[in-house]
Amino acid sequence: MIAVKQVRTPLDFDAKVKTPGNAWLAANPSTPRPPALWAPFTEALASGFEERCGYGAMFVPADGTVDHFLSVKHHRALSYEWGNYRYVSAAINASKKNADDTVLDPYEVGDGWFEIILPSLQLCTTDRVPQAARAKAEFTLTRLKLRDGEKVIRQRRAWYRLYLDGKLTLDGLAQVAPLIAVAVRRQTGAVP
Template sequence: MSVDHLLPKSKQRALAYEWSNYRLACSRMNARKNAFEDVLDPFEVQDGWFSLDLSTLQVTPGAGLAAPVQQRVQDTIDRLDLNDDEFITARTAYYDSYRDGDLTFRHLRKHFPFLAMELLRQGLAQP
């Protein structure tokens, strides 16, 4: 884990040490976001903005979003490369382990909450 500046310190020097501008992020996401400002603030994201296609395990914009929100979601997916091979492989491993009974839903919810939420939303798991 690392701490990312939501608004890049290279562009917003006055916010470099403001707690309100810090976001917890893994190092890879921090590096991919870099100084770009087209990634959604995690505090702003609402349920349903991102969805998971369980046949491909790719992240997609949620259904029925207003065009500007849908574009911002897609920009975030693209900027962070949320559908790269490493992420797809990780999602596949968690999903397969859950389906095979090797992981409980509780474990999935704790360690891979987006997948767990999508299984609930799509009616493939019980809370």
């Protein structure tokens, strides 16, 4: 995970999503899953996250999705609140499920809280994680399979291999997988 700045609400979001969505919620109190009125705004959210998963901190071109940080199941009233959306990979979103705020919010992560270890490509916390957030940070790594889950390691390995094979520059790596680029710079002594 890397620090992510909160994405501004698109100008027409309230008119196209929030207002009709909240009206739908009021009219359908017992329907479990509200319609995905937010879907047309996925691109705006992805752009704000620089096309990277808010948890995996890597480029997710094909399977990026909207995560309700506080789940629809437990926080139905927030279904159509822009501030409750995070851009994440579908696989990580599936791992998160209804974990809600038992995992770290990408908007609350500070710079340098996590690092990639080379050559294993495992993700770990650093001493920059505040003491009050340490347990939640460790739980997040486990719940979302960010430390060493097969899918996330495979994705990290693919980006790292492109860099090692000279098909991706260090600056390019920093764009698509910033934590791996930081690990490479740390290993090689390169100045960021």
